[in-house]
Amino acid sequence: MNCLAMETNLKSLSEGGGGCEETPIEFQLPHFGAIFGLCDWCLARTMSGSLLERWWLRAVVAIGLFFLCQMALMMSKVQNLDDEKITLQAEVASLSRRCDELRMEILTKERDVVRMQARAEQLELSVRDKLSLSSNVRRNAPVIYFVTPTAFRPAQKADLTRLSYTLSHVPNLHWIVVEDSEEISNSVEEILRRAKVKYTHLNTLTNPQMKMKFSDPNWYLPRGVEQRNAALEWIRRQLSGASSGVVYFGDDDNTYDLRLFEEIRNVKTAGIWPVGIVGGLFVETPSLDSEGKVQKFNAIWKTERPFPIDMAAFALHISLILKNPKTAFTYNVARGYQESHFLSSLNLLPSDLQPLAQNCTKVYVWHTRTEKSVLSKSNQQRLAEYKNAQFTKLETDALGLDFDEES
Numbered sequence: 468m469n470c471l472a473m474e475t476n477l478k479s480l481s482e483g484g485g486g487c488e489e490t491p492i493e494f495q496l497p498h499f500g501a502i503f504g505l506c507d508w509c510l511a512r513t514m515s516g517s518l519l520e521r522w523w524l525r526a527v528v529a530i531g532l533f534f535l536c537q538m539a540l541m542m543s544k545v546q547n548l549d550d551e552k553i554t555l556q557a558e559v560a561s562l563s564r565r566c567d568e569l570r571m572e573i574l575t576k577e578r579d580v581v582r583m584q585a586r587a588e589q590l591e592l593s594v595r596d597k598l599s600l601s602s603n604v605r606r607n608a609p610v611i612y613f614v615t616p617t618a619f620r621p622a623q624k625a626d627l628t629r630l631s632y633t634l635s636h637v638p639n640l641h642w643i644v645v646e647d648s649e650e651i652s653n654s655v656e657e658i659l660r661r662a663k664v665k666y667t668h669l670n671t672l673t674n675p676q677m678k679m680k681f682s683d684p685n686w687y688l689p690r691g692v693e694q695r696n697a698a699l700e701w702i703r704r705q706l707s708g709a710s711s712g713v714v715y716f717g718d719d720d721n722t723y724d725l726r727l728f729e730e731i732r733n734v735k736t737a738g739i740w741p742v743g744i745v746g747g748l749f750v751e752t753p754s755l756d757s758e759g760k761v762q763k764f765n766a767i768w769k770t771e772r773p774f775p776i777d778m779a780a781f782a783l784h785i786s787l788i789l790k791n792p793k794t795a796f797t798y799n800v801a802r803g804y805q806e807s808h809f810l811s812s813l814n815l816l817p818s819d820l821q822p823l824a825q826n827c828t829k830v831y832v833w834h835t836r837t838e839k840s841v842l843s844k845s846n847q848q849r850l851a852e853y854k855n856a857q858f859t860k861l862e863t864d865a866l867g868l869d870f871d872e873e874s
């Protein structure tokens with residue numbers, strides 16, 4: 468911009484020079500009489516004869532001479548202007564070169580800024596991995612594969628946002644988020660990106676017959692079956708050679724103490740710990756025998772289950788998942804048997820479980836649940852058909868709806 472303005476200035480300067488041509492003519496006018504006299508005298512001296520003595524001829528010759536003088540003057544002036552023009556052109560050329568140089572410099576600096584930002588982000592991550600809020604965690608500690616099934620509902624964005632900031636404090640964690648949707652949503656993707664955790668974002672749509680409606684009670688059908696299985700499939704495919712790492716199924720609305728992640732990392736085969744506020748109890752926990760092995764459980768609901776525990780109560784070493792390639796969650800079990808069936812099909816016995824959280828004396832995870840959003844009739848209606856309903860921009864942002872962003 469500056470360079471352009473400079474160029475125009477220079478142009479107008481050299482154009483302005485043209486206006487000066489008038490000045491010399493006016494300036495020369497007072498000399499007219501002198502030149503006329505000179506010519507007269509010259510003619511009288513050099514030529515004789517009656518012809519030259521005629522006054523009009525003398526006048527014509529004098530005027531001619533006058534104009535010749537003017538021409539000569541003009542020529543020299545034009546010569547000067549040409550010189551000036553060349554100087555200015557050289558100046559313009561050097562300025563535009565400088566302009567190019569500066570532009571290059573700006574580009575380099577912009578590239579530097581981008582590089583620095585990436586570096587800052589890298590540093591931030593490595594600082595977090597070394598100086599995490601959870602202490603005593605070494606950088607080369609086993610990776611936690613934190614599997615979160617998630618489905619659209621009014622509080623999905625809020626729940627995932629909260630969980631993302633918990634997980635962003637955990638070093639060596641790989642968050643595997645599996646959406647119950649036809650395609651992955653930008654809204655969830657952005658939450659994952661902002662959390663600056665390592666993540667894998669997958670999606671798989673729940674069989675419509677197995678999908679609960681907003682009005683169904685939340686125990687009505689098992690949730691996250693297909694999503695957890697998609698994560699297991701991904702782990703078996705992508706991490707088939709892994710010899711270290713622990714898999715944990717972490718729902719998006721639980722509450723996690725950062726100390727839980729240190730416990731998860733200590734899992735040798737299958738670890739277990741108490742879970743707060745679940746199954747009608749303040750805390751569900753295994754009870755240990757005198758040797759510190761899991762003996763029984765304090766659950767009060769469906770106590771005949773081999774493992775009457777919540778999904779949040781256990782974590783599995785990755786080798787156990789890889790050794791049992793067929794083990795998966797299934798709809799073909801009675802209500803409440805997901806965890807129990809899954810652990811049984813890994814050929815585990817309660818006594819195989821490694822009691823953690825200081826021999827199951829600490830609670831580091833709570834089965835909190837986000838209250839089902841209370842909505843007016845018309846908003847319940849809009850939610851039921853949210854793919855076709857109209858939402859304001861603000862509502863779209865609140866709910867993390869992003870399918871009509873292009874319009």
Ligand SMILES: *[C@@H]1O[C@H](CO)[C@@H](O)[C@H](O)[C@H]1NC(C)=O
Nearest residue numbers: 756757758759760824825826
């Ligand atoms: C857990 O229990 C075992 C066996 O009773 C004991 O040896 C161990 O020190 C206990 N660990 C903690 C952290 O209390």
